[in-house]
Amino acid sequence: MQISIKSEGPFANALRQAGFRATYGRVALLEVLTRAGDSISVEAVAKAVKGKLDLVNTYRALEALTTAGLVRRVDVGHRHIHYAPVGLARHQHAFVCVCGVRAPHP
Numbered sequence: 001m002q003i004s005i006k007s008e009g010p011f012a013n014a015l016r017q018a019g020f021r022a023t024y025g026r027v028a029l030l031e032v033l034t035r036a037g038d039s040i041s042v043e044a045v046a047k048a049v050k051g052k053l054d055l056v057n058t059y060r061a062l063e064a065l066t067t068a069g070l071v072r073r074v075d076v077g078h079r080h081i082h083y084a085p086v087g088l089a090r091h092q093h094a095f096v097c098v099c100g101v102r103a104p105h106p
Helices: 010-017 024-036 043-048 055-067
Strands: 071-074 083-084 095-098 101-104
Touching: 010 024, 024 043, 024 055, 024 083, 043 055, 043 083, 055 071
Parallel strands: none
Antiparallel strands: 071 083, 095 101
């Protein structure tokens, strides 16, 4: 995924309005979450913003942005949490368990 980082624009403005500096990593993080179109795992976010934030700082940034109300946690029933931008419409995830394997239901 190609990320275009801009110091101005909706992502940078949203960060500033929430009291954050619009760093390349944070802007990239919000862009990745928005472009994903659905909730996304921390590992997938970190891979997409590679070179801008490492995994630890991706976790830290997501937690800070969650506290600020820009990002929300989404529990999809795995052992890890996914994240989505607050502006993304909320929808439900359903899972079917078959033989101990949890799989998303279409």
